[in-house]
Amino acid sequence: MPTPLPPDWTDRLALDRAHVWHPFTQMQVHEADPPVPVVGGEGCDLLLGNGERVLDGISSWWTCLHGHGHPRLVSALERQAARLDHVMFAGFTHEPALELVTRLRPKLPQNLTRAFFSDDGSTAVEVALKMAFQAQLQRGEQGRDRFGALRGGYHGDTLGAVGVGELENFMTGLFRPLLLACERFEVPEDPRRELAPDLSGWAAKLATARADLGAFFDQHGSRFAAFIAEPLLQCAGGMRMWPPELLQDLRRHCDRHGVYLILDEVATGFGRTGRFLACEHAGVAPDLLCLSKGLTGGTLPLSLTWATEEIYSHFWGEPASGRAFLHGHSYTANPTACAVACASLALFDEEPVLANAVAIGEAMTEAFTALAISPSVRQTRVLGSIGACRLVDPATGEAHAANLRFGWRLHRRALDHGLLVRPIGDCLYLMPPLNTPPARIQEAGETLLRLLSN
Ligand SMILES: Cc1ncc(COP(=O)(O)O)c(C=O)c1O
Incomplete structure (x- = not known):
């Protein structure tokens, strides 16, 4: 179960719902699933309004290089x-x-x-x-x-x-x-x-x-x-x-x-x-x-x-x-x-930023190799610090039907398990900040494997 938000977020989310228009978003979705409050950033992590910490597995839309708040x-x-x-x-x-x-x-x-x-x-x-x-x-x-x-x-x-x-x-x-x-x-x-x-x-x-x-x-x-x-x-x-x-x-x-x-x-x-x-x-x-x-x-x-x-x-x-x-x-x-x-x-x-990117790539290779045992995953691949795979319905081997919003639901479930991922269509990927410790990549891979098995 996700940790509940403190009560002061109730009014703020009502304000968001009343007046804010979010990017790349069918706003109706936020009626059931409001946007996730973020209150801080520390290194490769984001700190959520409910007090939980999540690995910024996509570097906040591929921007964050050296971690948050460097x-x-x-x-x-x-x-x-x-x-x-x-x-x-x-x-x-x-x-x-x-x-x-x-x-x-x-x-x-x-x-x-x-x-x-x-x-x-x-x-x-x-x-x-x-x-x-x-x-x-x-x-x-x-x-x-x-x-x-x-x-x-x-x-x-x-x-x-x-x-x-x-x-x-x-x-x-x-x-x-x-x-x-x-x-x-x-x-x-x-x-x-x-x-x-x-x-x-x-x-x-x-x-x-x-x-x-x-x-x-x-x-x-x-x-x-x-x-x-x-x-x-x-x-x-x-x-x-x-x-x-x-x-x-x-x-x-x-x-x-x-x-x-x-x-x-x-x-x-x-x-x-x-x-x-x-x-x-x-x-x-x-x-x-x-x-x-x-x-x-x-x-x-x-x-x-x-x-x-x-x-x-x-x-x-x-x-x-x-x-x-x-x-x-x-x-x-x-x-x-x-x-x-x-x-x-x-x-x-x-600092060895490029060497870190290469080390992250090695950790990515291990994490996605482990992930590849899941029947929900195909075409695991790595380039530099970026690991990616295709998400499929294990019953058919094909992409999940768009109306199931599998990627969105995986995104939301992963947040409850300490990980920010945001699949693009059927593509699940990790592109974390370049100062992410390799052990955190391995952890992220294990989290994804668990989520895809349930
Ligand atoms: C390759 C590429 N070019 C351009 C853009 C647009 O950048 P911005 O969102 O900062 O306008 C993006 C954004 O994801 C991108 O990936």
């Missing part, structure tokens, strides 16, 4: 807010933004020389799409008014980002009339990431996908301003891990067709895959790179779109030339968020 991040926030909380960034600059660029640039592909600040993952993507389109126009390429993207991708919820994400789902399909023109290519999942892979036929399947990608670019490449992809891991698409060979091919085809390659590392960046960026696994550098989520270690909203000097050059000119990139947000390069991002990056230099 003292270095908290003190950077306090110091900077007291000195300069905010100033507009058009016509002004400040030390935290400059320090952030200085700290981050050596960790990125060296062709990326120009940093454009915005507020969240979606805006980082919007900026990249607009920059690519405008750069193409201003280098004299007319008619590149379409984008390429991967089937099953997710790049955020603003309309531009929705336009290059997956459309064949309930979240985005209805916005179709409002969206960018986009052609999508489906990459196969990479069985080599699976813990019990069946590689028969894989070489042929990969060869076919590579040939199809070439044909796709031959058909559409001349119309593309840019191609956007989440490198190696489509997170919201259900932790689909795809082959590095296809990312290398994407780079080649983009070059061949004069198409900019946008890599969206909003979720995969900052060590999640065991390297600082996921694209490093394939040795591929993009023309535009989107970063957010882990940029501030999960403390404040901030994002960056990095561009090459070549792209930047197409915006250069006299004020009257009309070539400037006229885009910005009120909180662009917020100094407090930049200072926290600097503190987070300093931890990468001073």
